[in-house]
Amino acid sequence: MNLINKKVTHELFGIGSIVKHNHSSIEIKFASENKMFVFPDVFVKHLRIHDKSDGISLEKIIQKKEIERKEAEWNKEEDRKLQRKNQELRLKHEKLMKNHKLHSESQMVFWCDTEEHIKTFSEWRVFSGEIKSGNNKGKPNKAIRLHQNSAVLLTSIDSRMREKDRRILGVYMVNEDFIGKLCEDGYVPAHTKYKLQLTEQESDQLLFWEYYANEKSPDKMTWNTGKYRYFSNIWMAQILLDIIALKSDPKEREMAQQFFKYFCKMNQITANELTKPNGTLMRI
Incomplete structure (x- = not known):
């Protein structure tokens, strides 16, 4: 819009005439001197242009500028709200981290369906599933016992296998800042360092039910519903110790040893006091 030489009244x-203007400022020559103003804001209250058609065009520019201003204010307020929310979450996170008390069964064993195998090990995370009923139906489950001391054990059985043949596929520590109570999307991510995938031959030698037992029905091996269960910190330590023994490659064995050492530290477990596995398979 060209306003040069247009007559205005301040x-x-x-009365004066416009000598310069751009998207943010305008210069007007009056009888006594030239004056600079903010454009187009000055036309809202203090300045009137004589040409009516230019006045209509200016009004459209002013309206557009006002819409942009309100949008900018709204965005700033939303940013402030987000910052406040993030600050509250950080404080809550720090409080939970500081006051965390170890639970004796804060480990997760996860059932990997056949089609989930590749995705689970490529993304190194699992989805805890959805709530099946009630007011929160359809929302992700929160694995509330999981904390920075927790590991996720990955298991599977083929459709032709019996439950007692459930194999251990791998294991990972949860991400070091993960808190199950605060997880909104249901995904449990792996630690950047402490994660182990077993070969098929290794998995065949590591059966889940050698370690796990349902204390209410110690002679039964059933998993009818759900994607995961919680289980003992001691049982997880036993599994990690046996993984070390399975590893023949020096680098992989070293990684497994570091994992085991870290796990025991996070769960206040003394390695040389560990008992032998006593799962259901070991009792029959």
């Missing part, structure tokens, strides 16, 4: 300086 409420204080009187």
Whole structure:
């Protein structure tokens, strides 16, 4: 919009003509001197252009600028709300981290369906599933016992296998800042360092039910519903110790040893006091 030489009237300086303007400022020559103003804001209250068609065009520019201003204010307020929310979450996170008390069964064993195998090990995370009923139906489950001391054990059985043949596929520590109570999307991510995938031959030698037992029905090996269960910190330590023994490659064995050492530290377990596995398979 070209406003050069257009006549205007200012409420204080009187009649003048426009000599310069751009998207943010305008210069007007009055009888006594030239004055600079903010464009187009000055036309809202203090300045009137004589040409009516230019006035209509200016009004559209002013309206557009006002919409942009309100959008900018709304975005700033939303940013402030987000910052406040993030700050509250950080404080809550720090409080939970500081006051965390170890639970004796804060480990997760996860059932990997056949089609989930590749995705689970490529993404190194699992989805805890959805709530099946009630007011929160359809929302992700929160694995509330999981904390920075927790590991996720990955298991599977083929459709032709019996439950007692459930194999251990791998294991990972949860991400070091993960808190199950605060997880909204249901995904449990792996630690950047402590994660182990077993070969098929290794998995065949590591059966889940050698370690796990349902204390209410110690002679039964059933998993009818759900994607995961919680289980003992001691049982997880036993599994990690046996993984070390399975590893023949020096680098993989070293990684497994570091994992085991870290796990025991996080769960206050003394390695040389560990008992032998006593799962259901070991009792029959």
